[in-house]
Amino acid sequence: MSTSLQFWKPGTLGPGSSLDRISGEEGGLLASAIPLQAQSIQAQRDRLPIAKHKDNLVYCVENHQVVIVVGQTGCGKTTQIPQYLHETGWSTGGRVIACTQPRRVAVTSVAARTAYEMGSVAGEEVGYTIRFEDVSTKELTRICYMTDGVLFREALLDPLLSRFSVIMVDEAHERSVYTDLLLAILKKVCRKRPSLRIIVSSATLDATAFLEFFSSLPDPIDSIIVSLEGRAYPVQMAYLEEPTEDYVRKAVETVISIHGQHGKGDILVFLTGREEIDRCLEELVDGISSLPEKRLKLRPMALHSGLTMAEQMEVFEPSPSDSRKVVVATNIAEVRMYDGSVGLSSLKVVPISQASAIQRAGRAGRTSEGLCYRLYTFSDYNELPSVTMPEITRTELSSAILQLKALGIDNFMKLQWLTIPPSESIAQSLSSLIIHSVIDNDGRLTSLGTKVAEIPLDVKAACVLLDSQKFRCGEEILTIIAMTAIQDVFIIPAGAAGATAELERRKFTAEEGDHLTLLNAYNAFVGHGQSSSWCKSHALSFRALSRAVSIRSQLKKYMKRFDVQIESCQGDAKRLRQCLVNGYKQNGARWIADGTYRSIRGNTVLHVHPNSTLFTRKPSSGWVIFHDIEETKKIQMSIITEVEPEWLLTQENEPHAS
Structure with a gap:
């Protein structure tokens, strides 16, 4: 439909x-790689619908703290507005113009296009930052594209976002969780920094909601709507x-x-x-x-x-x-x-x-x-519904709430939201944070919570990472967490080629389940010199594994920063699985005689994803933990590992001697 x-x-x-x-899906809005043409780059820019609005846009930014720009996709707002501001002096004196996007592929592609128009390459005057990848420099970068989640995390280290002169929140109509959180934080920052300029860019005509958000009492912020003519x-x-x-x-x-x-x-x-x-x-x-x-x-x-x-x-x-x-x-x-x-x-x-x-x-x-x-x-x-529900009304909020607490915001219902999240979601998220010991029973941030809030992972994965010292398995957990952060490691095509690829995958299969299977694949990749030809012959994605290597390296820096000792479990699968249970104790499920599973929370009927190594066999203990679930015609668990039931029943799982 x-x-x-x-x-x-x-x-x-x-x-x-x-x-x-x-x-x-993940890549989101992909900006075009416009082919070289006979006319100059400037001529291409001048032909964009936004070009005739340049002077008015710059004037509005000069004279209003918040400018809400409405224009159809393709009018040029994403690549041109940051350049207009750069050309008129908003990036002088070491200041940076930021432009956020909901999805990371959009960040990289629009950064590349903008850099091309400015006669350079991404990483110099125009840079970008996405999770686990920073292609920018403090000395050179004056326009920086980033995901809204990355900018929100930057507020943890610099609550006033002081290095930015202008922050453009692009594609705001998509209403991702971090778009909403970022706008709520920016409204508070505006009161502290009158010189900061905010641009909210949307492709729909629902601009009045953004205007009302910034201009509502108490303490309204000077805001204006600018409507651009699209090209249609x-x-x-x-x-x-x-x-x-x-x-x-x-x-x-x-x-x-x-x-x-x-x-x-x-x-x-x-x-x-x-x-x-x-x-x-x-x-x-x-x-x-x-x-x-x-x-x-x-x-x-x-x-x-x-x-x-x-x-x-x-x-x-x-x-x-x-x-x-x-x-x-x-x-x-x-x-x-x-x-x-x-x-x-x-x-x-x-x-x-x-x-x-x-x-x-x-x-x-x-x-x-x-x-x-x-x-x-x-x-x-x-x-069909007239508009898409804001993500904040339909998603789990543990990470977002933890980061708000790290910013010193404890009363979430008094925070000025574009859309107030359901109280049930907030309550469930707070309960989960208490279970993981990142906040205490009074709702205060713990020392563990302060560290977890800084790590660019979901709460469960970050807790597993920091907990690995207790189980003396940091080397392996680093690898496993990095591998769960990527997609499609194994390439299993349809038809006869798929059968051959499946045989290759079985060479890495661990009987305990998918987490250890991913560990085996990574270790083999590194052991064979990170070879692309080796990946091809073993039905593995060279791109995915190379990204896992990079992510692992960056996560290791967090462990060193927090003085987490990194040891190897020397092949002790039991310690590894116990460590995983400590983070994913809420993601437990038990096997039922009809071949399905029941979740620990809610007793929901769950199925094993066909890509899992446990798809065709029952775990000997009858219990598993899962990394994620997805729902099509039925709810399927993905990345599954067999565990012992007593590990799940113990609130704080302790390592056992091998």
């Missing part, structure tokens, strides 16, 4: 143009007459129909996840092989966060004159939902909102008129 498909008419994605932005052409809409039972198959049929009926122009398909993308691409390849020979070739391409940056950016290259791209991309329909009644947070596939559907359709009308095929009925569209 959340699937749609766009078609650009001739010239919109051919040579000299670009696919401007695509919504991604007419988009013809098409709906299904009857609902389809298989929208992936329908997407394939629609693509092939477009290819047969229309001339030049590229196609973009939105699906909800990588599994559907892989299936769609396979069916497209099969469908293309049965088509009669045509002048235009169809080039199916994937776009999701599991790809390398080079693979993602290849999508934005202009199509050759004899071919048409069909890009199959993830969207933001898969969202994390928190059920306070059982204390579990999971990924669910939910219908998008009408606002998201309208914004998505607009991508087909960026440089000329286009077509949008919604693979659901018009009546279904009318039943």
